Amino acid sequence: MFKDAQSFITQMYQDLNKDHATLNGRLEVIQQEIESTGTYYHTQEELIYGARVAWRNSNRCIGRLFWDKLEVKDLRHLDDASDIINALEDHIKYATNDGRIIPTISIFKPNTTFILHNDQLIRYSNDPIVRPILQQIEDIQSSKVQSKFLPWLYTYNGETKVHPIDESIILDVPLTHPQFPKFDALNLTWYAIPIISSMDLNIGGVIYTLVPFNGWYMVSEIASRNLLDTYRYDLLNTVANAFDLDTSKTSTYWRDKALVELNYAVHQSYKSNNVSIVDHYTASKQFEKFEQNENQCGRQVTGDWTWLIPPISPSLVHNWHKGYDNTYHNPNFYYKKKPTKQEDNHSNKCPYH
Ligand code: ARG
Numbered sequence: 001m002f003k004d005a006q007s008f009i010t011q012m013y014q015d016l017n018k019d020h021a022t023l024n025g026r027l028e029v030i031q032q033e034i035e036s037t038g039t040y041y042h043t044q045e046e047l048i049y050g051a052r053v054a055w056r057n058s059n060r061c062i063g064r065l066f067w068d069k070l071e072v073k074d075l076r077h078l079d080d081a082s083d084i085i086n087a088l089e090d091h092i093k094y095a096t097n098d099g100r101i102i103p104t105i106s107i108f109k110p111n112t113t114f115i116l117h118n119d120q121l122i123r124y125s126n127d128p129i130v131r132p133i134l135q136q137i138e139d140i141q142s143s144k145v146q147s148k149f150l151p152w153l154y155t156y157n158g159e160t161k162v163h164p165i166d167e168s169i170i171l172d173v174p175l176t177h178p179q180f181p182k183f184d185a186l187n188l189t190w191y192a193i194p195i196i197s198s199m200d201l202n203i204g205g206v207i208y209t210l211v212p213f214n215g216w217y218m219v220s221e222i223a224s225r226n227l228l229d230t231y232r233y234d235l236l237n238t239v240a241n242a243f244d245l246d247t248s249k250t251s252t253y254w255r256d257k258a259l260v261e262l263n264y265a266v267h268q269s270y271k272s273n274n275v276s277i278v279d280h281y282t283a284s285k286q287f288e289k290f291e292q293n294e295n296q297c298g299r300q301v302t303g304d305w306t307w308l309i310p311p312i313s314p315s316l317v318h319n320w321h322k323g324y325d326n327t328y329h330n331p332n333f334y335y336k337k338k339p340t341k342q343e344d345n346h347s348n349k350c351p352y353h
Contacts, residue, residue: 004205005030005040008331012049039110039206048072050203051105051211054331056294059324060307062283063215065290066103070213071095073106081156084114085163088152088212092121095214096171096193101276105213110206117153117160119198121212122170122191125150128232137162148172149191173273177265183242188235190222190266192275199333209336216276218283223263224311263312280310284317302327 006027013023033040042050056067073094075087087106095104108114123130125145137153138144141162145151149170152163171192177183195214200207227233236258240247243261245254263279270277278286287308294301303324314320 001039001205002031002034004330005034008050008204012046042203042206044074047074047107050331051107051201054201054203054333057302057329057332059302059304059326059328062218062287062308065286069103071102071104073104075106076109078108079112081114084108088121089166089169091195091212093169095195099171099192099273099275101193101216103215105211107208108210110208112210113157114210115155116197116210118150121195121197122193123150124148171275173269173275175265175269177261178268180243183239183265186238186242198336200336201333203331216278218310219263219267219277219279220310220312223266224259227262228259259312280312280317284310284319288318300325302329
């Protein structure tokens with residue numbers, strides 16, 4: 001533990017140009033604290049910096065230009081289940097910000113006994129990806145889930161319970177296309193904000209197990225993957241018909257055309273509802289800027305190519321044409337659970353799972 005603490009604190013204090021005496025003083029305090037308690041308590045500055053650098057080190061994320069703007073909510077004082085649930089709902093409200101999404105992380109105490117089983121704070125109950133947890137929820141409450149949004153399933157002090165989310169705090173975006181009323185008639189929606197809740201955060205050897213965090217969506221996560229993957233909403237044929245495409249043979253390129261129109265529709269829909277979203281060209285440009293910034297600071301950017309290329313026209317963005325070193329540096333986020341079989345099958349091809 002001390003080794004991890006030492007490397008984090010040293011990196012941070014150097015990055016922030018703190019002097020040697022301050023660094024050594026802090027390391028001494030930490031060493032003593034670890035000797036007597038087995039762990040140590042991050043100052044708020046360390047917590048904020050650690051969470052931001054964890055984002056900076058997230059090899060799979062194309063949105064890292066904004067790493068130092070991450071809003072960090074220090075919630076280490078909360079321990080009661082109802083306080084934690086309120087704070088999770090506050091995260092949704094704060095980060096949604098009426099559509100001007102604020103990248104936010106809520107950090108609860110590392111040894112909290114509160115375990116959230118949902119992999120995102122917001123998911124639709126009918127998304128095939130939630131089937132296993134939906135089943136668990138229905139078993140526990142002995143009735144079908146009726147709500148559009150999946151309730152939270154959590155374990156607190158060994159007891160597992162269901163909490164229905166207050167749906168009035170969730171921003172949901174109707175998907176429309178300016179040229180195709182038939183598409184509008186499908187009445188598709190997607191929620192505004194992806195809030196990942198399935199990862200641990202390692203800062204200097206301290207593992208935070210409840211750390212929901214969010215950015216905003218890149219269009220293709222919704223349009224190329226969530227709505228089209230055969231093991232998700234599987235809507236390729238449906239939207240191709242709505243876009244009046246000739247699906248009689250592959251060589252009409254109807255699949256590709258449908259994919260492009262759907263990306264266009266999702267982008268337009270979020271924009272016209274004033275909800276933050278980024279297209280893959282802009283995201284890739286921003287990532288290029290991030291790479292330049294990092295090089296200027298003398299840091300080597302690490303990345304996972306298989307995740308950094310967008311699932312639409314990948315060869316049209318710069319990421320495609322270069323290699324990335326996929327070494328994991330700490331601080332960083334790590335998946336808690338072993339992936340299920342299906343996730344495993346697609347793990348190489350599944351941006352932002
Ligand atoms: N791919 C996930 C989804 O479609 C979201 C992962 C995080 N994405 C992000 N833009 N921060 O729900």
